[in-house]
Amino acid sequence: MTGQVRTVDGRVAGRRGQATRQKLLECLSEMLSSSPYRDVKVIDVARMAGTSPATFYQYFPDVEGAVLELAEEMAKEGATLTDLVAGRTWTGKPAWAAAEDLVDGFLSFWRKNDAILRVVDLGAAEGDKRFYKIRMKILNAVTNSLTDSIKELQSKGRVDKTVSPAAIAGSLVAMLAAVAAHQKGFQSWGVKQAELKPNLALLVHLGVTGKKPTK
Amino acid sequence: MTGQVRTVDGRVAGRRGQATRQKLLECLSEMLSSSPYRDVKVIDVARMAGTSPATFYQYFPDVEGAVLELAEEMAKEGATLTDLVAGRTWTGKPAWAAAEDLVDGFLSFWRKNDAILRVVDLGAAEGDKRFYKIRMKILNAVTNSLTDSIKELQSKGRVDKTVSPAAIAGSLVAMLAAVAAHQKGFQSWGVKQAELKPNLALLVHLGVTGKKPTK
DNA sequence: AACCTAATCTGACGCTGCGTCAGTTCCTCT
DNA sequence: AGAGGAACTGACGCAGCGTCAGATTAGGTT
Numbered sequence: 001m002t003g004q005v006r007t008v009d010g011r012v013a014g015r016r017g018q019a020t021r022q023k024l025l026e027c028l029s030e031m032l033s034s035s036p037y038r039d040v041k042v043i044d045v046a047r048m049a050g051t052s053p054a055t056f057y058q059y060f061p062d063v064e065g066a067v068l069e070l071a072e073e074m075a076k077e078g079a080t081l082t083d084l085v086a087g088r089t090w091t092g093k094p095a096w097a098a099a100e101d102l103v104d105g106f107l108s109f110w111r112k113n114d115a116i117l118r119v120v121d122l123g124a125a126e127g128d129k130r131f132y133k134i135r136m137k138i139l140n141a142v143t144n145s146l147t148d149s150i151k152e153l154q155s156k157g158r159v160d161k162t163v164s165p166a167a168i169a170g171s172l173v174a175m176l177a178a179v180a181a182h183q184k185g186f187q188s189w190g191v192k193q194a195e196l197k198p199n200l201a202l203l204v205h206l207g208v209t210g211k212k213p214t215k
Numbered sequence: 216m217t218g219q220v221r222t223v224d225g226r227v228a229g230r231r232g233q234a235t236r237q238k239l240l241e242c243l244s245e246m247l248s249s250s251p252y253r254d255v256k257v258i259d260v261a262r263m264a265g266t267s268p269a270t271f272y273q274y275f276p277d278v279e280g281a282v283l284e285l286a287e288e289m290a291k292e293g294a295t296l297t298d299l300v301a302g303r304t305w306t307g308k309p310a311w312a313a314a315e316d317l318v319d320g321f322l323s324f325w326r327k328n329d330a331i332l333r334v335v336d337l338g339a340a341e342g343d344k345r346f347y348k349i350r351m352k353i354l355n356a357v358t359n360s361l362t363d364s365i366k367e368l369q370s371k372g373r374v375d376k377t378v379s380p381a382a383i384a385g386s387l388v389a390m391l392a393a394v395a396a397h398q399k400g401f402q403s404w405g406v407k408q409a410e411l412k413p414n415l416a417l418l419v420h421l422g423v424t425g426k427k428p429t430k
Numbered sequence: 431a432a433c434c435t436a437a438t439c440t441g442a443c444g445c446t447g448c449g450t451c452a453g454t455t456c457c458t459c460t
Numbered sequence: 461a462g463a464g465g466a467a468c469t470g471a472c473g474c475a476g477c478g479t480c481a482g483a484t485t486a487g488g489t490t
Contacts, residue, residue: 007467014466016457036341038253038279043447052469057449064253118340125333125396126251132400160427167406167414174397175390181340182389185347191382199382206421212375222438229437231486258476267440272478 007058021059023049025073028066032115037122064123071120071134074113078138081109085145090153096213099201102142103176107197110180118181139177143169150208159210172207176200222273236274238264240288243281247330252337279338286335286349289328293353296324300360305368311428314416317357318391322412325395333396354392358384365423374425387422391415 005013005021013021027048031040040063046053060066084105088098110117123131146169153159179186179200186196205213220228220236228236242263246255255278261268275281299320303313325332338346361384368374394401394415401411420428 011466014457017467020467036343037337041447042449053448054450054469055467058467062449114340118337121340121396122252122333122337124400125329125336127399128251135400162413163417164406164410164414166404167401167411168418170401170404170406171390171394171411171415171418174393175386178389178393179386184342185339185350186382186385189381189385191379191385195379196382196386198377199379200386202378203383203386203418203422206425207418210421210427212425226437229486232438235438256476257478268477269440269479270438273438277478 008061009058013059017059020049020051020055024051024056024059025066025070028063029070029115032067032070032119037119067116067119068130068134070116071131074116075134075137078109078113079141081105081138082141082145085142085149088145088149090149090208091158093214095205095209096201096215099205099208099213100197102204103197103200106142106176107180107183107200110177111183114181117177121177121181139173143173146172146208153209163210168207172204175203223276224273228274232274235264235266235270239266239271239274240281240285243278244285244330247282247285247334252334282331282334283345283349285331286346289331290349290352293324293328294356296320296353297356297360300357300364303360303364305364305423306373308429310420310424311416311430314420314423314428315412317419318412318415321357321391322395322398322415325392326398329396332392336392336396354388358388361387361423368424378425383422387419390418 005018007013007017024045028040028045031045031048042056042063043053045063045066046056049056056066060069084102085098088101089095090098120131120135124135143166147165150159150163150165150168154161154163154165179196183193183196187193202213205211220233222228222232239260243255243260246260246263257271257278258268260278260281261271264271271281275284299317300313303316304310305313335346335350339350358381362380365374365378365380365383369376369378369380394411398408398411402408417428420426
Protein backbone atom coordinates (compact mmCIF):
# COMPACT_ATOMS: atom_id res chain seq x y z
CA MET A 1 0.00 0.00 0.00
CA THR A 2 2.59 2.50 1.12
CA GLY A 3 4.73 2.06 -1.99
CA GLN A 4 8.45 1.84 -1.38
CA VAL A 5 10.38 4.84 -0.23
CA ARG A 6 11.99 6.50 -3.20
CA THR A 7 14.72 9.04 -3.66
CA VAL A 8 13.97 12.26 -5.45
CA ASP A 9 15.39 10.88 -8.68
CA GLY A 10 13.16 7.84 -8.46
CA ARG A 11 15.54 5.17 -7.23
CA VAL A 12 14.28 2.79 -4.60
CA ALA A 13 15.93 3.40 -1.25
CA GLY A 14 17.64 0.51 0.51
CA ARG A 15 18.41 -0.11 4.14
CA ARG A 16 21.14 2.48 4.50
CA GLY A 17 19.23 5.05 2.54
CA GLN A 18 16.14 4.62 4.70
CA ALA A 19 18.27 5.11 7.76
CA THR A 20 19.78 8.43 6.70
CA ARG A 21 16.43 9.56 5.46
CA GLN A 22 14.97 8.80 8.84
CA LYS A 23 17.82 10.51 10.62
CA LEU A 24 17.28 13.61 8.52
CA LEU A 25 13.61 13.59 9.47
CA GLU A 26 14.47 13.28 13.14
CA CYS A 27 16.91 16.16 12.97
CA LEU A 28 14.38 18.25 11.11
CA SER A 29 11.84 17.53 13.79
CA GLU A 30 14.27 18.59 16.48
CA MET A 31 15.13 21.70 14.52
CA LEU A 32 11.47 22.61 14.22
CA SER A 33 11.09 22.33 17.96
CA SER A 34 13.96 24.63 18.70
CA SER A 35 13.83 27.33 16.09
CA PRO A 36 11.20 29.27 14.18
CA TYR A 37 9.97 27.57 11.01
CA ARG A 38 11.15 30.48 8.93
CA ASP A 39 14.72 29.94 10.09
CA VAL A 40 14.98 26.20 9.55
CA LYS A 41 17.56 25.71 6.78
CA VAL A 42 18.46 22.62 4.82
CA ILE A 43 22.10 23.13 5.67
CA ASP A 44 21.42 23.10 9.41
CA VAL A 45 19.40 19.91 9.24
CA ALA A 46 22.12 18.25 7.18
CA ARG A 47 24.84 19.39 9.58
CA MET A 48 22.91 18.10 12.55
CA ALA A 49 22.50 14.75 10.84
CA GLY A 50 26.20 14.64 10.12
CA THR A 51 25.71 14.64 6.39
CA SER A 52 25.87 17.03 3.48
CA PRO A 53 23.10 19.20 2.03
CA ALA A 54 23.33 17.27 -1.23
CA THR A 55 22.29 14.16 0.64
CA PHE A 56 19.25 15.94 1.97
CA TYR A 57 18.19 16.77 -1.56
CA GLN A 58 18.46 13.14 -2.46
CA TYR A 59 15.48 12.37 -0.27
CA PHE A 60 13.43 15.55 -0.13
CA PRO A 61 12.73 18.33 -2.61
CA ASP A 62 13.13 20.98 0.08
CA VAL A 63 12.40 21.71 3.75
CA GLU A 64 8.70 21.96 3.11
CA GLY A 65 8.70 18.60 1.40
CA ALA A 66 10.41 16.99 4.34
CA VAL A 67 8.00 18.62 6.75
CA LEU A 68 5.14 17.13 4.77
CA GLU A 69 6.71 13.74 5.20
CA LEU A 70 6.99 14.29 8.92
CA ALA A 71 3.40 15.45 9.04
CA GLU A 72 2.23 12.42 7.14
CA GLU A 73 3.95 10.15 9.64
CA MET A 74 2.27 11.99 12.47
CA ALA A 75 -1.11 11.82 10.78
CA LYS A 76 -0.82 8.06 10.64
CA GLU A 77 -0.13 7.92 14.32
CA GLY A 78 -2.91 10.44 14.86
CA ALA A 79 -5.41 7.90 13.59
CA THR A 80 -5.42 6.60 17.16
CA LEU A 81 -7.37 9.71 18.09
CA THR A 82 -10.38 7.90 16.70
CA ASP A 83 -10.34 5.66 19.73
CA LEU A 84 -11.12 8.69 21.84
CA VAL A 85 -14.53 9.06 20.30
CA ALA A 86 -15.47 5.83 18.58
CA GLY A 87 -18.31 3.94 20.20
CA ARG A 88 -18.82 6.40 23.03
CA THR A 89 -22.13 7.09 24.67
CA TRP A 90 -23.13 10.72 24.84
CA THR A 91 -25.79 10.54 27.50
CA GLY A 92 -25.58 10.54 31.29
CA LYS A 93 -22.37 9.92 33.13
CA PRO A 94 -20.60 8.18 30.23
CA ALA A 95 -20.95 11.39 28.27
CA TRP A 96 -18.90 13.27 30.82
CA ALA A 97 -16.24 10.59 30.76
CA ALA A 98 -16.24 10.71 26.97
CA ALA A 99 -15.74 14.45 26.99
CA GLU A 100 -12.94 14.20 29.53
CA ASP A 101 -11.12 11.49 27.63
CA LEU A 102 -11.46 13.34 24.37
CA VAL A 103 -9.96 16.51 25.82
CA ASP A 104 -7.21 14.62 27.54
CA GLY A 105 -6.18 12.63 24.51
CA PHE A 106 -6.34 15.60 22.26
CA LEU A 107 -4.20 17.83 24.44
CA SER A 108 -1.51 15.26 24.95
CA PHE A 109 -1.37 14.37 21.27
CA TRP A 110 -0.94 18.03 20.48
CA ARG A 111 1.67 18.56 23.13
CA LYS A 112 3.67 15.67 21.76
CA ASN A 113 3.58 16.96 18.21
CA ASP A 114 3.28 20.67 18.67
CA ALA A 115 6.19 21.64 16.46
CA ILE A 116 4.95 19.89 13.34
CA LEU A 117 1.36 20.69 14.06
CA ARG A 118 1.90 24.41 14.09
CA VAL A 119 3.57 24.20 10.70
CA VAL A 120 0.71 22.12 9.39
CA ASP A 121 -1.70 24.66 10.79
CA LEU A 122 0.16 27.46 9.07
CA GLY A 123 0.30 25.65 5.76
CA ALA A 124 -3.39 24.88 5.92
CA ALA A 125 -4.26 28.46 6.82
CA GLU A 126 -2.16 29.64 3.90
CA GLY A 127 -4.26 27.51 1.61
CA ASP A 128 -1.76 24.78 0.82
CA LYS A 129 -3.89 21.79 -0.04
CA ARG A 130 -1.29 19.23 0.95
CA PHE A 131 -1.11 20.57 4.50
CA TYR A 132 -4.81 21.09 4.57
CA LYS A 133 -5.39 17.48 3.68
CA ILE A 134 -3.16 16.29 6.48
CA ARG A 135 -4.85 18.52 8.98
CA MET A 136 -8.15 17.09 7.80
CA LYS A 137 -6.93 13.55 8.14
CA ILE A 138 -6.11 14.16 11.78
CA LEU A 139 -9.20 16.10 12.68
CA ASN A 140 -11.66 14.21 10.52
CA ALA A 141 -11.73 11.06 12.55
CA VAL A 142 -12.74 13.01 15.62
CA THR A 143 -15.02 15.43 13.83
CA ASN A 144 -16.92 12.80 11.90
CA SER A 145 -17.45 10.71 14.95
CA LEU A 146 -18.69 13.69 16.94
CA THR A 147 -20.91 14.71 14.04
CA ASP A 148 -22.49 11.26 14.06
CA SER A 149 -23.06 11.38 17.80
CA ILE A 150 -24.80 14.72 17.51
CA LYS A 151 -26.89 13.50 14.59
CA GLU A 152 -27.98 10.54 16.62
CA LEU A 153 -28.97 12.64 19.62
CA GLN A 154 -30.79 14.87 17.20
CA SER A 155 -32.78 12.03 15.70
CA LYS A 156 -33.88 11.03 19.18
CA GLY A 157 -35.09 14.55 19.81
CA ARG A 158 -32.52 15.19 22.51
CA VAL A 159 -30.81 17.94 20.54
CA ASP A 160 -32.42 20.86 18.77
CA LYS A 161 -33.22 20.22 15.09
CA THR A 162 -31.82 23.55 13.98
CA VAL A 163 -28.21 22.89 14.87
CA SER A 164 -25.81 21.71 12.24
CA PRO A 165 -23.94 18.69 13.63
CA ALA A 166 -21.00 19.22 11.30
CA ALA A 167 -20.62 22.87 12.22
CA ILE A 168 -20.76 22.16 15.94
CA ALA A 169 -18.39 19.25 15.77
CA GLY A 170 -15.98 21.15 13.55
CA SER A 171 -16.00 24.14 15.84
CA LEU A 172 -15.43 22.05 18.96
CA VAL A 173 -12.53 20.25 17.37
CA ALA A 174 -11.09 23.54 16.16
CA MET A 175 -11.35 24.78 19.72
CA LEU A 176 -9.49 21.79 21.06
CA ALA A 177 -6.78 22.21 18.46
CA ALA A 178 -6.42 25.91 19.15
CA VAL A 179 -6.29 25.57 22.91
CA ALA A 180 -3.82 22.73 22.55
CA ALA A 181 -1.62 24.84 20.31
CA HIS A 182 -1.56 27.65 22.82
CA GLN A 183 -1.45 25.64 26.01
CA LYS A 184 1.53 27.54 27.29
CA GLY A 185 -0.29 30.75 26.55
CA PHE A 186 -3.11 29.84 28.87
CA GLN A 187 -0.75 29.19 31.71
CA SER A 188 0.76 32.64 31.63
CA TRP A 189 -2.82 33.85 31.55
CA GLY A 190 -3.38 32.48 35.01
CA VAL A 191 -5.23 29.37 33.90
CA LYS A 192 -3.60 26.19 35.08
CA GLN A 193 -3.32 23.05 33.00
CA ALA A 194 -5.36 21.18 35.57
CA GLU A 195 -8.30 23.53 35.51
CA LEU A 196 -8.20 23.89 31.77
CA LYS A 197 -9.15 20.29 31.11
CA PRO A 198 -12.43 20.04 32.99
CA ASN A 199 -13.57 23.33 31.57
CA LEU A 200 -12.83 22.23 28.04
CA ALA A 201 -14.65 18.99 28.74
CA LEU A 202 -17.58 21.02 29.95
CA LEU A 203 -17.67 22.99 26.72
CA VAL A 204 -17.45 19.83 24.65
CA HIS A 205 -20.24 18.25 26.61
CA LEU A 206 -22.40 21.32 26.33
CA GLY A 207 -21.76 21.51 22.62
CA VAL A 208 -22.54 17.91 21.87
CA THR A 209 -25.49 17.34 24.15
CA GLY A 210 -26.72 20.87 24.70
CA LYS A 211 -26.91 20.11 28.39
CA LYS A 212 -24.82 20.40 31.53
CA PRO A 213 -23.07 17.18 32.41
CA THR A 214 -24.03 14.87 35.24
CA LYS A 215 -20.69 13.92 36.71
CA MET B 216 2.49 58.54 23.32
CA THR B 217 3.48 56.65 20.23
CA GLY B 218 6.95 58.15 20.09
CA GLN B 219 8.07 59.30 16.68
CA VAL B 220 8.82 56.81 13.97
CA ARG B 221 12.51 56.12 13.86
CA THR B 222 14.87 54.57 11.37
CA VAL B 223 16.92 51.58 12.38
CA ASP B 224 19.92 53.77 13.09
CA GLY B 225 17.88 55.99 15.37
CA ARG B 226 17.18 58.99 13.21
CA VAL B 227 13.69 60.48 13.30
CA ALA B 228 11.86 59.86 10.04
CA GLY B 229 10.44 62.80 8.16
CA ARG B 230 7.56 63.08 5.74
CA ARG B 231 9.17 61.30 2.84
CA GLY B 232 10.61 58.60 5.03
CA GLN B 233 7.26 57.86 6.61
CA ALA B 234 5.76 57.48 3.18
CA THR B 235 8.24 54.89 1.92
CA ARG B 236 8.07 53.09 5.21
CA GLN B 237 4.34 52.90 4.87
CA LYS B 238 4.58 51.76 1.29
CA LEU B 239 6.95 48.99 2.33
CA LEU B 240 4.48 47.85 4.96
CA GLU B 241 1.66 47.82 2.43
CA CYS B 242 3.69 45.77 -0.01
CA LEU B 243 4.70 43.39 2.74
CA SER B 244 1.08 42.95 3.66
CA GLU B 245 0.18 42.18 0.07
CA MET B 246 3.08 39.76 -0.18
CA LEU B 247 1.94 37.96 2.95
CA SER B 248 -1.49 37.52 1.44
CA SER B 249 -0.21 36.02 -1.74
CA SER B 250 2.70 33.81 -0.75
CA PRO B 251 3.69 31.57 2.14
CA TYR B 252 5.37 33.35 5.04
CA ARG B 253 8.46 31.26 4.60
CA ASP B 254 8.93 32.56 1.08
CA VAL B 255 8.49 36.26 1.73
CA LYS B 256 11.86 37.87 1.02
CA VAL B 257 13.09 41.36 1.73
CA ILE B 258 14.15 41.73 -1.85
CA ASP B 259 10.66 40.98 -3.16
CA VAL B 260 9.03 43.47 -0.86
CA ALA B 261 11.55 46.11 -1.86
CA ARG B 262 11.06 45.38 -5.55
CA MET B 263 7.31 45.62 -5.23
CA ALA B 264 7.67 48.96 -3.45
CA GLY B 265 9.92 50.19 -6.24
CA THR B 266 12.86 50.65 -3.92
CA SER B 267 16.06 48.89 -2.99
CA PRO B 268 16.65 46.31 -0.26
CA ALA B 269 18.97 48.72 1.49
CA THR B 270 16.07 51.08 1.95
CA PHE B 271 14.04 48.36 3.57
CA TYR B 272 16.79 47.84 6.12
CA GLN B 273 16.70 51.50 6.93
CA TYR B 274 13.26 51.08 8.47
CA PHE B 275 13.09 47.46 9.63
CA PRO B 276 15.64 45.04 11.02
CA ASP B 277 14.25 42.19 8.90
CA VAL B 278 11.02 40.73 7.56
CA GLU B 279 9.94 39.59 10.98
CA GLY B 280 10.47 43.05 12.40
CA ALA B 281 8.31 44.57 9.72
CA VAL B 282 5.62 41.97 10.30
CA LEU B 283 5.61 42.91 13.96
CA GLU B 284 4.99 46.50 12.96
CA LEU B 285 2.12 45.43 10.76
CA ALA B 286 0.72 43.33 13.56
CA GLU B 287 0.98 46.19 16.01
CA GLU B 288 -1.00 48.39 13.66
CA MET B 289 -3.65 45.73 13.37
CA ALA B 290 -3.79 45.23 17.12
CA LYS B 291 -4.57 48.90 17.56
CA GLU B 292 -7.44 48.61 15.16
CA GLY B 293 -8.46 45.39 16.86
CA ALA B 294 -9.19 47.27 20.02
CA THR B 295 -12.58 47.91 18.47
CA LEU B 296 -13.38 44.26 19.15
CA THR B 297 -14.06 45.36 22.70
CA ASP B 298 -17.26 46.98 21.50
CA LEU B 299 -18.55 43.53 20.62
CA VAL B 300 -18.67 42.49 24.24
CA ALA B 301 -18.52 45.56 26.44
CA GLY B 302 -21.71 46.29 28.36
CA ARG B 303 -23.63 43.33 26.98
CA THR B 304 -26.33 41.49 28.83
CA TRP B 305 -25.91 37.74 29.02
CA THR B 306 -29.42 36.74 29.98
CA GLY B 307 -32.52 36.17 27.90
CA LYS B 308 -32.81 37.35 24.33
CA PRO B 309 -30.08 39.97 24.59
CA ALA B 310 -27.65 37.16 25.33
CA TRP B 311 -28.38 35.55 22.00
CA ALA B 312 -27.89 38.83 20.23
CA ALA B 313 -24.62 39.34 22.10
CA ALA B 314 -23.37 35.94 21.05
CA GLU B 315 -24.34 36.53 17.44
CA ASP B 316 -22.69 39.93 17.30
CA LEU B 317 -19.54 38.62 18.89
CA VAL B 318 -19.23 35.81 16.39
CA ASP B 319 -19.99 38.07 13.49
CA GLY B 320 -17.52 40.74 14.46
CA PHE B 321 -14.82 38.26 15.23
CA LEU B 322 -15.11 36.40 11.96
CA SER B 323 -15.06 39.50 9.84
CA PHE B 324 -12.11 40.99 11.70
CA TRP B 325 -10.22 37.79 11.14
CA ARG B 326 -11.15 37.56 7.52
CA LYS B 327 -9.94 41.09 6.96
CA ASN B 328 -6.59 40.45 8.60
CA ASP B 329 -6.05 36.77 8.00
CA ALA B 330 -2.60 37.04 6.47
CA ILE B 331 -1.01 38.86 9.38
CA LEU B 332 -3.00 36.98 11.95
CA ARG B 333 -1.74 33.61 10.87
CA VAL B 334 1.82 34.83 11.18
CA VAL B 335 1.06 36.22 14.62
CA ASP B 336 -0.49 32.90 15.55
CA LEU B 337 2.58 31.06 14.36
CA GLY B 338 4.95 33.36 16.21
CA ALA B 339 2.94 33.03 19.38
CA ALA B 340 2.78 29.24 19.09
CA GLU B 341 6.54 29.20 18.58
CA GLY B 342 6.94 31.00 21.85
CA ASP B 343 7.97 34.40 20.57
CA LYS B 344 6.92 36.79 23.31
CA ARG B 345 6.54 39.76 21.02
CA PHE B 346 3.97 37.95 18.87
CA TYR B 347 2.40 36.41 21.89
CA LYS B 348 1.89 39.83 23.42
CA ILE B 349 0.19 41.14 20.31
CA ARG B 350 -2.07 38.13 20.14
CA MET B 351 -2.95 38.74 23.77
CA LYS B 352 -3.68 42.38 23.13
CA ILE B 353 -6.24 41.45 20.51
CA LEU B 354 -7.85 38.59 22.37
CA ASN B 355 -7.64 40.03 25.86
CA ALA B 356 -10.27 42.66 25.41
CA VAL B 357 -12.79 40.03 24.43
CA THR B 358 -11.61 37.38 26.86
CA ASN B 359 -11.56 39.65 29.87
CA SER B 360 -14.97 40.98 29.14
CA LEU B 361 -16.37 37.48 28.71
CA THR B 362 -14.63 36.38 31.89
CA ASP B 363 -16.31 39.19 33.78
CA SER B 364 -19.70 38.30 32.37
CA ILE B 365 -19.31 34.69 33.45
CA LYS B 366 -18.11 35.72 36.90
CA GLU B 367 -21.15 37.90 37.29
CA LEU B 368 -23.54 35.14 36.29
CA GLN B 369 -21.66 32.91 38.66
CA SER B 370 -22.08 35.28 41.60
CA LYS B 371 -25.80 35.34 40.93
CA GLY B 372 -25.88 31.58 41.07
CA ARG B 373 -26.86 31.26 37.43
CA VAL B 374 -23.65 29.47 36.52
CA ASP B 375 -22.04 26.54 38.29
CA LYS B 376 -19.47 27.52 40.92
CA THR B 377 -16.97 24.97 39.73
CA VAL B 378 -16.30 26.46 36.32
CA SER B 379 -13.31 28.68 35.79
CA PRO B 380 -14.52 31.81 34.02
CA ALA B 381 -11.08 32.54 32.60
CA ALA B 382 -10.66 29.04 31.21
CA ILE B 383 -14.08 29.06 29.58
CA ALA B 384 -13.69 32.53 28.15
CA GLY B 385 -10.21 31.78 26.88
CA SER B 386 -11.32 28.56 25.25
CA LEU B 387 -14.28 30.17 23.56
CA VAL B 388 -12.15 32.96 22.19
CA ALA B 389 -9.55 30.46 21.02
CA MET B 390 -12.34 28.61 19.26
CA LEU B 391 -13.51 31.74 17.50
CA ALA B 392 -9.97 32.54 16.44
CA ALA B 393 -9.34 29.02 15.17
CA VAL B 394 -12.57 28.76 13.24
CA ALA B 395 -11.96 32.19 11.79
CA ALA B 396 -8.48 31.19 10.69
CA HIS B 397 -9.80 28.13 8.90
CA GLN B 398 -13.03 29.54 7.55
CA LYS B 399 -12.27 28.36 4.07
CA GLY B 400 -11.54 24.93 5.43
CA PHE B 401 -15.02 24.62 6.85
CA GLN B 402 -16.57 25.38 3.51
CA SER B 403 -14.86 22.55 1.71
CA TRP B 404 -16.06 20.43 4.61
CA GLY B 405 -19.63 21.01 3.56
CA VAL B 406 -20.37 23.61 6.20
CA LYS B 407 -21.55 26.88 4.72
CA GLN B 408 -20.54 30.25 6.05
CA ALA B 409 -24.16 31.05 6.81
CA GLU B 410 -24.76 28.01 8.96
CA LEU B 411 -21.43 28.34 10.70
CA LYS B 412 -22.30 31.58 12.41
CA PRO B 413 -25.43 30.59 14.32
CA ASN B 414 -23.81 27.39 15.46
CA LEU B 415 -20.80 29.23 16.77
CA ALA B 416 -23.11 31.68 18.49
CA LEU B 417 -24.88 28.75 20.05
CA LEU B 418 -21.62 27.38 21.42
CA VAL B 419 -20.65 30.77 22.79
CA HIS B 420 -24.02 31.15 24.44
CA LEU B 421 -23.89 27.68 25.90
CA GLY B 422 -20.40 28.30 27.20
CA VAL B 423 -21.11 31.61 28.83
CA THR B 424 -24.52 30.94 30.28
CA GLY B 425 -24.55 27.17 30.46
CA LYS B 426 -27.98 27.22 28.89
CA LYS B 427 -29.64 27.02 25.52
CA PRO B 428 -30.50 30.41 24.12
CA THR B 429 -33.98 31.85 23.89
CA LYS B 430 -33.99 33.43 20.46
C1' DA C 431 18.53 81.60 -8.21
C1' DA C 432 22.30 79.58 -6.05
C1' DC C 433 23.65 77.29 -2.08
C1' DC C 434 23.68 74.33 1.96
C1' DT C 435 22.56 70.59 4.94
C1' DA C 436 20.16 66.92 6.67
C1' DA C 437 17.29 63.34 5.10
C1' DT C 438 16.90 59.69 2.07
C1' DC C 439 18.20 56.40 -1.17
C1' DT C 440 21.22 52.94 -3.49
C1' DG C 441 25.22 50.39 -5.82
C1' DA C 442 28.38 47.34 -4.52
C1' DC C 443 30.35 44.00 -1.61
C1' DG C 444 31.32 39.77 1.12
C1' DC C 445 28.76 36.15 3.10
C1' DT C 446 25.48 32.37 3.65
C1' DG C 447 22.26 29.17 1.94
C1' DC C 448 20.16 27.04 -2.31
C1' DG C 449 19.85 23.24 -5.56
C1' DT C 450 22.46 20.49 -9.13
C1' DC C 451 25.78 17.49 -11.13
C1' DA C 452 29.61 14.74 -11.89
C1' DG C 453 32.50 12.00 -9.68
C1' DT C 454 33.87 9.13 -5.55
C1' DT C 455 33.04 5.76 -1.98
C1' DC C 456 30.55 2.04 -0.05
C1' DC C 457 27.94 -2.15 0.00
C1' DT C 458 26.28 -6.48 -1.76
C1' DC C 459 26.05 -10.19 -4.57
C1' DT C 460 28.13 -13.56 -7.28
C1' DA D 461 37.94 -10.24 -5.90
C1' DG D 462 35.45 -7.53 -8.80
C1' DA D 463 31.06 -5.81 -10.96
C1' DG D 464 27.45 -2.87 -10.43
C1' DG D 465 24.15 -0.36 -8.18
C1' DA D 466 23.27 2.47 -3.93
C1' DA D 467 24.71 6.26 -1.28
C1' DC D 468 27.34 10.18 -0.47
C1' DT D 469 29.73 14.64 -1.35
C1' DG D 470 32.79 18.52 -3.22
C1' DA D 471 32.27 22.08 -6.01
C1' DC D 472 29.79 25.36 -8.56
C1' DG D 473 26.74 29.14 -10.15
C1' DC D 474 22.99 31.62 -8.43
C1' DA D 475 19.92 34.27 -5.14
C1' DG D 476 19.02 36.66 -1.02
C1' DC D 477 21.13 38.77 3.20
C1' DG D 478 22.73 42.81 5.70
C1' DT D 479 26.19 46.72 5.63
C1' DC D 480 28.53 50.77 4.25
C1' DA D 481 30.20 54.60 1.82
C1' DG D 482 28.87 57.59 -1.32
C1' DA D 483 25.21 59.66 -4.48
C1' DT D 484 20.77 61.99 -4.76
C1' DT D 485 16.97 64.77 -3.20
C1' DA D 486 14.09 68.04 -0.60
C1' DG D 487 13.43 72.18 1.36
C1' DG D 488 14.98 75.93 3.82
C1' DT D 489 18.45 80.15 3.72
C1' DT D 490 20.78 83.87 1.92
